[in-house]
Structures are given as C-alpha cells and as structure tokens.
Amino acid sequence: MEQKKLKHIAIECIEPNPENPRIVFRQEELDSLLVSINKIGVQVPISVYQEGDKYFIIDGQRRFLTCKKLNHKTIPAIVQDKPSELDNLLLMFNIHALREQWDIFTIAMKIPRIKKLFRKRNGFDPTESELSQETGLTRGTIRRCNMIIDLPERFKDLILEELKKPKSKQTFSEDFFLEMERSLKTIKRRYPSFETRLDDARDILIEKYKTSVIPAITDFRKLSKIATAPGNTGIDRNIAEKAIETALFNINIGIQEIYENTVANKYNERKFLLNVDNFAYYLENLTEEEIDDSEIKDALVKIKSIIDKLLIEED
C-alpha cells in the first residue's frame, strides 16, 4: 500500500463522495463548524482518494462544505488509496454512521446498493446479521431501514423534503412513518383483508396526523394493540376489525378514542390480573422471616383490609 500523503488540495478539485448516503446537510449542523474553521482553520485534515485529476471525499464532507462556503482556496487532506466500490460505501457507514446521528432515511436509501455489491462480491445475499457486521449498524436499525425502503415512493419524497427542513420544523419525520408502518404491518399480518386498502389508509392516517386527529405518533402503538387484542385479551375479533376499519378510514376519529372505547378496559383488566398473579406468586413464596418483618406485616394487613372491604361491598 502506498504511503498516505498530507496535501493541501484546491477546493475546486474536490468532489463529494458519490457513495455518501448523507443527502442533506442542515445549516444548523454546519454553523458551529463554520465559526470554528473561520477562527482556527481546519485542524483535522479530510480524507480523500484520487481518481484522475479529481479527489473524492472519504471523510470530511462537512469540513469541505464549510471551507467552500468560507471561500478557502485549499483544504488539508490525506490522500488514501482508492477503495473498491463496496469498501467505499462501507467506509461511509463505518466512518460516519457510528460517529454521527444520521437520518435513518439516508442510510436506508443506500442499503439496497450495499446488498447488490455484497452479492456481486460474495455470490449470495447478505443476511441481516452480515449486513449488520459489514455496516456497523444494529440489526434493529437495518430492520427499520427495510421498512423505509418498502414505503411507496411518494412517502419517500415527502420524508426527503421534510429532512431538508430544520428538525424543529419537520412534521412527518422518519419516526412517524416507522410507527405507522409497524402498526400497519401488525394489521396486515392479522387481518389480511385490509392488505389491498392499506395504501389508502396511509393517506388518511397522514391527513389525520396533519389535522391533529392523531396528535402523537405513539398513538400508532395503540392501533397495534387493537389489532392484537383478540389474541391478548379475548375480545371478539369482529369488534377489533370494526375498530381498525374506523381507525384507518374515518378521518374524524382518533386512534386514542377508538382504543378507549373498545379494548382499553380489557387491557387494563389483563394488566391487573397479571399484577395479581405476580403478587400472589410473591406472597406464596414469602419466608417466615419475611412474614415476621413488621413493615411487611403492616403492608399485608393493609392489603387484606382493602380486599375484605371490596369483597364485603360486593356481597
């Protein structure tokens, strides 16, 4: 391997790395760097590889953009050997994704290409675990990426537009779509009859979120709970199906309201019974020493009196 060299390279000879998954660089992220580089210059050289008379950035795109903005003529850079296509892409992940909080969308958009290059190199598709090892991303992140990849194109365009805005101004974050997709996946698995209508449902759910009929993205978790309620709480499947129909297609009713009116009580009851089971198990396994402990004894007397009172009231 050739020895790596430190050079001062003319800004106009440098190009962003075509494999860099980051598409959006928000101003708020660049501003502090701008002030620092203007004050003390570039303290850490960027890394580049050379191809013809151009240099492509491996690491340091924000420093490069900042220097360009500050009209610097050159930038200090370490020239590395040109990596293979797959290595170049994986370098982007290993250098950046672990160091910075990347938008999940930008990562997701590069996953299919990594899979393709991996297949070309190894002759087989990578498993989730292999992808995780190669990219340094957790398996959970890869699963989330797959969910984004499977979204209809119009929603991907919407996410990209949102990402260009400052964080505070983003309405439809990636998290919104991830929460929505998770709940729709649960519905699809349990009620296949909805499958062909899910795309229409997405538009309605987006509208409901826009108009605050769905006020929080965590409400989608309740939609999943409605879908799994027949199995978890024993409520009638038809009731759950009807509730899902309303949640997905009635523009005026929020998920929370439907949840409260259908399955909330059943879930509370289930939670209560589970707690009682745990408590009963604990009581049955109390040692004599513990029973003699005055604090525990007081607590047990208190519980007994509450239970006695409740049962007498019932009689």
Add this chain to the structure above:
Amino acid sequence: MEERYDLKEKDTINTFPTAISWNPDLLWESKTHYIALEISDIGPFRPTIEIAFGQITLKELPVKIYVAYPKNANQPKDSYQKDLKSAKNYGIGIISVDDNNNFITEIEKDPVSIPLVINEIDYSIFKKQICPTLRECYATYMNGNPQMGLQRMYQLIESKIRKLGDQAIINNLLTTGGYSKGDRSYSLGNLIDDLMRQRIISNAVLGRCRGFVDDRNNVSHEAKTKMEAIKIEKNTKDNFKLALRILEELPAAFANKNYRF
C-alpha cells in the same frame, strides 16, 4: 432580484473578485454593485455575513446582501429578534419566503451597501428634541435609502442654521450679506458664510457646516460604475457621520452665544 437590479443571466458570478471569506449562495454583478443572496433555513440572518462583513467594509466593496428565510420556520422568538437586530445592524436586506403558500416571496427590508453601514447611533449625546428625527434619518439610511437619510439630516441642519440666522437678525448682529429673516430662498452656503464673517457662533462648527453643505452636491447624483459607487458611498457615509458631529456640537455652540437651538 433580476427585476429589481436589472440583472441578466450573464450577471451571475461564482465568487467575489477579491479575497472575501464567503461564497454567497447566489451572487450577481450589476454595473454599480455586487448583489449577494444567502439562503437561511431558519431566521433572517446568517453567521457567514458576520464573518465577511469586516473584509467587505475594509476593501470598500460595494455589496448589497439579502438573506432569504422561510416565513413559517417557527424560529423561537428570542432568536428571531436577535437575527432581525443583526440584519438591521449589518444593513442586510430581508426576503421572506412563505413556503406554506406557494413560495410567495416578500422583500421585508432593503439592504444598504455594506461600506455604507454605520453603527447604531448613541442618541444620549444629542439634544432630546432632535432624537426622533435622528432615529428616522438613521432608519431611512440603513433601510436601503442612505441618500434620503442624508437628505433628512441636511434638512435638519439647515433648519437650525436658518433659525440661528433669524435670531441673529433680530439681535441686529447679522448686518452684512443679503439674508433677511425667514428668507428660505437665500442660499444656505451664503448664509453660513455671512454668519462666519460676523462670528455669530464658533467658526469651527460653522466651518464644518459649510463643508457639509458643499459636499452634499457630490453625493446627490447616481453612480454609473462601481468605482463611482465606491466614491459616492464613501462620501455619503462620511457626510452622514459629519452631520452627526455637527448636530452634536451645534447646541453647545448656540448656547455659548445665548442662541436657542
């Protein structure tokens, strides 16, 4: 922007002709000025302008800067006010873009060429009675109309000198020259000469008034080239500062000789 400054496609340039630590998002070159536009994600100011401001001023480069920002960015109020103040202090033009409403743009404030920028005036050193007019002059000057701001300063000084002339006539102290009380058609330059000849108040202050009146004509015509713009802008700024100095000194000079300001 093209319409406002009669710019053509060929007038778009990539960078300033001289080393300035800033590449604006859009830059045009008109006959008399460089017009720079910086796009902001949030508020009506950018730190890049703060960085470049000193260099542009030092090199007397005639640059007018606009910041375009999204009107519905929901910027926190404090931070918005801070940006707005900076934009005012640096003489920056503001364009808001209503991105929720089909990208309607509105010029909220016009810029002033950077070398013309004057720091906020310390009003505490002036007579209270002229402060409202001074504020108005400064705002006009910094909001894209420096000539008009200077013109208003001229009118303020003229009214004070004529008032002095009238009082001197009443006191029978102004006996040479052709000025008569309330004669608005009598040349201000000649009136100052008359006042100086009879040492009505400090000749040092009146001498500065005379210089100010003479120089006013040098800045009142429109520049046709950048070189002319640089010269005119330098004179405009110097004259505005001179006017401020005169208005600071005149009340004491009046009072020394028992004239009402």
